[in-house]
Amino acid sequence: MYSSLRQVGRIVEEATPESFIFVTTKQDHPPKYEYVLVKSREVVAGEEREVDVLCQVTGVVSRSDAYSSRLDLESLERIHEAGIDDANLLCAARTLGYLAEEDGRKVVLMPRRAFFPGNPVYLAPDDFVREFFSYPGEEGIRIGSLVSRRNVDVYLSVNGFRRHVAVIAQTGAGKSYTVGVILEELLRLGATAVVIDPHADYVFLSRDRDMRRHEYSDRVLVFRNPNSTGRYDPSQMDNVHELTVKFSDLSAEDVARIAGIPEKWTNVRKAIRDALDKLRGRDYTIDDLLGELEKMSRGGGKEAAYASSAYNHLVKLRKFSVFGRYTTSVKDEILKPGHVSVLDLSGLNDASQDYIVSTVLEEIYRLRYSGEFRYPVFVVVEEAHRFVPSKASKRSTMSSEIINTIAAEGRKFGVFLILVTQRPSKIDADALSQCNSQIILRITNPSDQRAVAEASERLGEDLMRDLPGLNVGEAIIVGELTRVPVVVKVRRRFTREGGADIDLVAELRRAREELSLASRTYRGEDLLSEV
Numbered sequence: 001m002y003s004s005l006r007q008v009g010r011i012v013e014e015a016t017p018e019s020f021i022f023v024t025t026k027q028d029h030p031p032k033y034e035y036v037l038v039k040s041r042e043v044v045a046g047e048e049r050e051v052d053v054l055c056q057v058t059g060v061v062s063r064s065d066a067y068s069s070r071l072d073l074e075s076l077e078r079i080h081e082a083g084i085d086d087a088n089l090l091c092a093a094r095t096l097g098y099l100a101e102e103d104g105r106k107v108v109l110m111p112r113r114a115f116f117p118g119n120p121v122y123l124a125p126d127d128f129v130r131e132f133f134s135y136p137g138e139e140g141i142r143i144g145s146l147v148s149r150r151n152v153d154v155y156l157s158v159n160g161f162r163r164h165v166a167v168i169a170q171t172g173a174g175k176s177y178t179v180g181v182i183l184e185e186l187l188r189l190g191a192t193a194v195v196i197d198p199h200a201d202y203v204f205l206s207r208d209r210d211m212r213r214h215e216y217s218d219r220v221l222v223f224r225n226p227n228s229t230g231r232y233d234p235s236q237m238d239n240v241h242e243l244t245v246k247f248s249d250l251s252a253e254d255v256a257r258i259a260g261i262p263e264k265w266t267n268v269r270k271a272i273r274d275a276l277d278k279l280r281g282r283d284y285t286i287d288d289l290l291g292e293l294e295k296m297s298r299g300g301g302k303e304a305a306y307a308s309s310a311y312n313h314l315v316k317l318r319k320f321s322v323f324g325r326y327t328t329s330v331k332d333e334i335l336k337p338g339h340v341s342v343l344d345l346s347g348l349n350d351a352s353q354d355y356i357v358s359t360v361l362e363e364i365y366r367l368r369y370s371g372e373f374r375y376p377v378f379v380v381v382e383e384a385h386r387f388v389p390s391k392a393s394k395r396s397t398m399s400s401e402i403i404n405t406i407a408a409e410g411r412k413f414g415v416f417l418i419l420v421t422q423r424p425s426k427i428d429a430d431a432l433s434q435c436n437s438q439i440i441l442r443i444t445n446p447s448d449q450r451a452v453a454e455a456s457e458r459l460g461e462d463l464m465r466d467l468p469g470l471n472v473g474e475a476i477i478v479g480e481l482t483r484v485p486v487v488v489k490v491r492r493r494f495t496r497e498g499g500a501d502i503d504l505v506a507e508l509r510r511a512r513e514e515l516s517l518a519s520r521t522y523r524g525e526d527l528l529s530e531v
């Protein structure tokens, strides 16, 4: 099938259908992550036939008997001078599978029969590798290229998003960048998506890297809360809308929670309830509630003290002008077919963000559940551990229930989650394990590595070991998004990032220029002369 198969080794010692080792050459050995091909005989559709099995190098070891660790340096030098070179090179490889057709679709099957010692190992041709990592036409989205072969593009299965996705990495490893690539592709496919964006990382999605509009600009909407700390000027951007919540829609419990009044402060909470009772039937604002509490605090006794305490907590909320006279409608404004809507929650306290996320997600779910919204919806939740925390953290949030519901039932109603987190050990294990696919970038923290391993059955020990060694923008992808686990260099974004690392050198240079501070480069001689 492949005219120019190049042999790079032979299988030695024990070999199983899952893994084997092969001896290769020192000059030209396949590096770690490289793809190799081994031929095997398997029963496919009732017939035994030869199949080409894709395998991946998981480790490379060189060994020598002559250069023994028991010898001293002089003896080793003598061996070297005598021109003895008995080192050989061994590669460990794991099997990824062979391609077969089932119901007109390409599937990857694992071989059942062992490979045999002595069998040749070939370098896998590019076209063979490509078949594993591509999907026909609109069935795939291009995420990047193979780390080990940059000329082989990697696509994710669009249908793989049906069973939710988790994007996990430590800070700065490239999570938001990767999600940006996915959103670009979803825009191209005309998908409807809502992005929960606590740090205004996605607000420039409508602009290219040079801040120019691109062909999908009109289909990116940004909902900016009045407290946003996002570094963008709405007047210079397209499709920026205000994100607000009608204060009088909040229950007494919601108000107390958002104001940070602990549940056990029942008397203070009651003061809020009493004040709200007096305002019922009116379209009141936070100032009206503060007015009522102030009146109550002027009376005598304990009630006045509780009202005063409630006042002092609530007055801090006033600065969150997100709570106004109008609730931005999910049905009529946020959820627009074929649009990506970014909810910029930056600058709000955790409880306000939590309230907004829970109400927005509940409404999205309702609209899909009832059939009122006819298209599938992708929901990106950045900082997911803050909205759906682990049970062990003993933190309760309003949004965890709806996120767990969507994680468990959403796929039946066409709501698909992309949970993004830098703390997998801090996110609810149930929600994480409902994400059938994981895109995992660099993680060095052992407890986070453990949490990832627990949530993903497909992340074998080999891949686990690779997590700390990934570079920025490199990801291991496992699950239904790909036919076989893959290590990818995520492609460049064409849209502009919102939360990219700042160029500190350039920023300091600008500060020096603006402050007219002289900059001086020290050379070695200068320093010596000063001493």
Ligand SMILES: Nc1ncnc2c1ncn2[C@@H]1O[C@H](COP(=O)(O)OP(=O)(O)OP(=O)(O)O)[C@@H](O)[C@H]1O
Residues within 6 Å of the ligand: 169, 170, 171, 172, 173, 174, 175, 176, 177, 178, 422, 472, 473, 474, 489, 490, 491, 492, 497, 499, 500, 501
């Ligand atoms: N695939 C990539 N190609 C090029 N640059 C990348 C890639 N991925 C990430 N980067 C760069 O690395 C930096 C960190 O990326 P990003 O902001 O996505 O990380 P993060 O994991 O989301 O971090 P945080 O948790 O702090 O938000 C950015 O400056 C970004 O430009």
